Amino acid sequence: MATSSQNSSFTAGPPMDIFSNNAGELNSVYTDVVGEHDLMIVGPGVLGRIVAEKWQQEYPNSQIYGQTMTTNHHDELIKIGIKPFLRDTKFSHKFPYVIFCAPPFPTTDYPNDLRSAGLNWSGKGSFLFTSSTAVYDCNDNGLCDEDFPLVPIGRSSRTDVLLKAENAALEAGGCVLRLVGLYNSDKGPHMYWLEKGTVESRPDHILNLIHYKDVASLSIAILKKNLRNRIFVGCDNHPLSRQDIMDAVSQSGKFDKNFNGFTGTDDPLGKKIYNTKTRAELGWEPKYQSFRQFLGLTD
Numbered sequence: 001m002a003t004s005s006q007n008s009s010f011t012a013g014p015p016m017d018i019f020s021n022n023a024g025e026l027n028s029v030y031t032d033v034v035g036e037h038d039l040m041i042v043g044p045g046v047l048g049r050i051v052a053e054k055w056q057q058e059y060p061n062s063q064i065y066g067q068t069m070t071t072n073h074h075d076e077l078i079k080i081g082i083k084p085f086l087r088d089t090k091f092s093h094k095f096p097y098v099i100f101c102a103p104p105f106p107t108t109d110y111p112n113d114l115r116s117a118g119l120n121w122s123g124k125g126s127f128l129f130t131s132s133t134a135v136y137d138c139n140d141n142g143l144c145d146e147d148f149p150l151v152p153i154g155r156s157s158r159t160d161v162l163l164k165a166e167n168a169a170l171e172a173g174g175c176v177l178r179l180v181g182l183y184n185s186d187k188g189p190h191m192y193w194l195e196k197g198t199v200e201s202r203p204d205h206i207l208n209l210i211h212y213k214d215v216a217s218l219s220i221a222i223l224k225k226n227l228r229n230r231i232f233v234g235c236d237n238h239p240l241s242r243q244d245i246m247d248a249v250s251q252s253g254k255f256d257k258n259f260n261g262f263t264g265t266d267d268p269l270g271k272k273i274y275n276t277k278t279r280a281e282l283g284w285e286p287k288y289q290s291f292r293q294f295l296g297l298t299d
């Protein structure tokens with residue numbers, strides 16, 4: 001990561017001062033040194049770290065900050081060039097690029113976390129929230145795209161939280177990227193099911209996948225366009241049933257464990273998601289065009 005003195009785009013100012021509370025946690029950061037491509041990643045987990053790596057390649061002089069729930073991973077973040085801070089840290093300056101890619105579950109007020117992230121955005125570059133395609137109201141294995149009707153507020157607490165968080169991001173002028181299931185070689189639905197062995201869900205439920213690296217390239221494509229109030233979808237355009245996914249895992253011969261099967265019969269079906277509009281507008285294509293291709297199989 002570049003130091004502030006290496007970055008010609010930074011405004012002049014004193015070095016960063018960090019203030020700790022009595023528990024020794026970082027809670028205030030004052031800096032007059034903000035580069036035009038500095039990036040704040042709220043939730044520098046699996047996706048956020050790939051975004052950081054690609055952003056650093058794209059803008060070698062930028063500084064990358066990561067806001068987390070706990071200090072548990074701060075040492076790891078520092079090693080990969082991300083400056084870590086706790087979630088309630090107050091900054092003296094706003095950031096030109098903010099990506100909120102933290103999951104909804106560890107926090108008690110996800111929409112408010114989005115509002116706080118929006119307040120840390122300068123309004124100059126981009127603010128992006130990675131949401132979920134769970135907000136689309138389709139559970140009959142039917143076709144679904146960017147414009148499909150949404151689950152009405154009040155039907156499900158899970159989608160209520162996501163939709164309220166999306167609204168907070170949009171109200172701040174940000175963009176929303178609705179994502180399908182994320183995977184890589186050691187994380188994703190296939191690994192979860194392999195671990196369980198037998199899964200009490202129906203095998204014919206269609207789901208949709210996208211590789212973590214492709215979400216990172218798509219997120220950066222959106223961030224770089226400096227758009228406002230837009231909604232995109234991230235998927236690989238190769239919907240598969242649960243059974244298809246685990247058949248591919250077995251055919252690939254790349255996994256040690258054996259999967260026994262799905263035993264459900266009457267749980268809801270899924271949807272087949274396509275993001276033709278997102279691709280056309282951004283000129284983006286995934287590197288991993290399908291889960292089968294990722295495993296080295298033909299489609």
Ligand SMILES: NC(=O)c1ccc[n+]([C@@H]2O[C@H](COP(=O)([O-])OP(=O)(O)OC[C@H]3O[C@@H](n4cnc5c(N)ncnc54)[C@H](OP(=O)(O)O)[C@@H]3O)[C@@H](O)[C@H]2O)c1
Pocket residue numbers: 042043044045046047048067068069070071072073087100101102103104106107113130131132133179180181182183
């Ligand atoms: N996985 C999927 O299939 C899927 C599907 C649709 C959408 N998404 C979305 O995709 C995004 C990326 O997912 P991921 O798998 O990369 O996430 P992840 O690895 O689980 O992210 C974990 C990171 O987020 C931090 N964090 C959690 N809640 C936070 C909060 N409220 N404020 C600040 N930091 C917080 C954690 O802090 P600590 O280090 O302190 O733990 C950790 O650094 C998320 O927005 C997720 O909702 C995922």
